[in-house]
Amino acid sequence: MATQTVSSLLRLPKRQRLEIAESLWLSVADEDKMPVPEQHRKILDARLASYRSGKSKPISHDELMNRLRSK
Known part of the structure; x- marks a missing residue:
């Protein structure tokens, strides 16, 4: 270029x-063909299970931005 x-x-x-x-x-990018490392998949599965069980709660975009700005 x-x-x-x-x-x-x-x-x-x-x-x-x-x-x-x-x-x-x-x-x-072809998302269907992009490899996801096994360690990443395990983390994602654990986080999804935590969300589904109610152990973790989602936050709004505004809350996320507030938390990021305060760091």
Whole structure:
């Protein structure tokens, strides 16, 4: 890719750069064929079981953002 093109993309507002990055990723990602490491799968299964059993509770997006900002 030409350096000029990359330079011009990097000058775009953050939101537009994120949208372009997402479009590029989705154009090559095949979720059905992407490997998920076994350790990741175990963590996901444990978290889902915790949620389903009521041991963990979901939080809203606003609550998540508040928690992240306070760190």
